[in-house]
Amino acid sequence: MLKSRLCELLGIEYPIFQGGMAWIADAELAAAVSNAGGLGLIAAMNSNGEQLREQIQKIKTLTDKPFGVNLMLMSPFIKEAVDVVVEEGVKVVTTGAGNPSIYMDKLLGAGVKVFPVVASVGIARMVEKMGASGVVAEGCESGGHVGETTTMALVPQVVDAVSIPVIAAGGIADGRGLAAAFMFGAEGAQMGTRFLTATECNVHENYKKAVLKAKDRDTIVTGKKLGHPVRSLKNDMSREFAKLESDGTTTTDELEKMGAGALRRAAKEGDVKTGSLMCGQIAGLVNSENTCKEIIEEVCGDCEKLLKGAEGWVK
Numbered sequence: 001m002l003k004s005r006l007c008e009l010l011g012i013e014y015p016i017f018q019g020g021m022a023w024i025a026d027a028e029l030a031a032a033v034s035n036a037g038g039l040g041l042i043a044a045m046n047s048n049g050e051q052l053r054e055q056i057q058k059i060k061t062l063t064d065k066p067f068g069v070n071l072m073l074m075s076p077f078i079k080e081a082v083d084v085v086v087e088e089g090v091k092v093v094t095t096g097a098g099n100p101s102i103y104m105d106k107l108l109g110a111g112v113k114v115f116p117v118v119a120s121v122g123i124a125r126m127v128e129k130m131g132a133s134g135v136v137a138e139g140c141e142s143g144g145h146v147g148e149t150t151t152m153a154l155v156p157q158v159v160d161a162v163s164i165p166v167i168a169a170g171g172i173a174d175g176r177g178l179a180a181a182f183m184f185g186a187e188g189a190q191m192g193t194r195f196l197t198a199t200e201c202n203v204h205e206n207y208k209k210a211v212l213k214a215k216d217r218d219t220i221v222t223g224k225k226l227g228h229p230v231r232s233l234k235n236d237m238s239r240e241f242a243k244l245e246s247d248g249t250t251t252t253d254e255l256e257k258m259g260a261g262a263l264r265r266a267a268k269e270g271d272v273k274t275g276s277l278m279c280g281q282i283a284g285l286v287n288s289e290n291t292c293k294e295i296i297e298e299v300c301g302d303c304e305k306l307l308k309g310a311e312g313w314v315k
């Protein structure tokens, strides 16, 4: 059995987090991951308190296993979301898209285990000092908002910098990726792109098909000019965005307007032309739809075999 401090700390069977994914990671997906032995996470995204509470109450009816909430720090409802997490007795939180410092005291005071998603060694060190239970070190191969450092370079540097558990994210979708994460010193992995095509994932069928069809070079990063770069599949929307971003005549306000609502259009309405299909570079390796249980058992089972067989490399 694959075991790490993460499993003990959270009471989970497998060291796997399902990444929070705005408009996609709902109570059903998170419950399926938790029931399969990983840690399912509801994406709070821009939900107001009431909407988030509904999802949390729903997951409580779908699983009695540990689950968490991913707080999107740029949300206009972030304060409400933090309050709801505390009131509902959520035990685990990951934070994305920003600096969680001003919410740490409240969350830690309520006994919530906080795992900020970090893209640099500096932020990892900072959140460890604030009392984070672990960090998700996310490389720029990932889908969604991205930093600048690759998973391969980031994870071992974060591992050396902190003593709390590190969860590797970005570009991990099979047992080889998880085994590599362990070799870098991580104690688990967070996957987003792989779970996009899970049977229990309620993302629109057109989106799922696009991810299943994608090859290694089919993603693009846009939004650097806005200060929040995003990786998504190449389509009419992302190509046009990239063109306008580089032509120098389009204002940041115009670009912000163009991006607004684009992920929802793709995820909920299946608009794969003008919607944003956020997705990681590893999509080329994601070629089948599987249940969350199948995904987790395959990834962890293959990883275990690889780690056991690693001695074969040493003569």
Ligand SMILES: Cc1cc2nc3c(=O)[nH]c(=O)nc-3n(C[C@H](O)[C@H](O)[C@H](O)COP(=O)(O)O)c2cc1C
Residues within 6 Å of the ligand: 018, 019, 020, 021, 022, 024, 043, 045, 070, 071, 072, 095, 096, 097, 117, 138, 141, 142, 143, 144, 145, 169, 170, 171, 172, 190, 191, 192, 193, 194, 277, 278, 279, 280, 281, 282
């Ligand atoms: C469609 C999509 C939406 C995402 N939304 C969020 C989000 O709301 N909050 C967050 O912290 N991370 C978000 N992420 C990042 C994931 O949680 C996860 O860290 C990432 O997908 C891991 O890399 P991978 O895609 O290579 O597996 C998103 C990723 C995708 C693909």
